[in-house]
Amino acid sequence: MGEQSNFSERVWQIIAAIPKGKVTTYGDVALLAGSPRAARQVGGVLRRLPPGSKLPWFRVINRHGRISLQGEDLFRQRDALEAEGIEVNDAGEIDLEKYRWAY
């Protein structure tokens, strides 16, 4: 019971460390977690977060600088990002050059 895999633990810690007002990519989180080709699994971890999670999951976007979520979830993520000063256009795109977390 309770014992989570090392990968999920790492992902949670890394995402918790993303500064407010910055974003990072699924690929970078995977890299930092020690599994460079597990970007897809990072998304998997976030997808399974409980609704009330305090983790800043919304600071994670894809390598194109775009929000990967669709529908209502896309709007929720965009609003959360804009709420901390990050510019997001109507297509759900963010300027990675400007907001990327330099870890």
Add this chain to the structure above:
DNA sequence: TGAATGACAAATT
């Protein structure tokens, strides 16, 4: 135990 899943990314068309 194994097949299915998928909030990605790189390669190929």
Add this chain to the structure above:
DNA sequence: TAATTTGCCATTC
């Protein structure tokens, strides 16, 4: 340049 396919692998069922 954009769309599609392929590779990837932790997790779930």
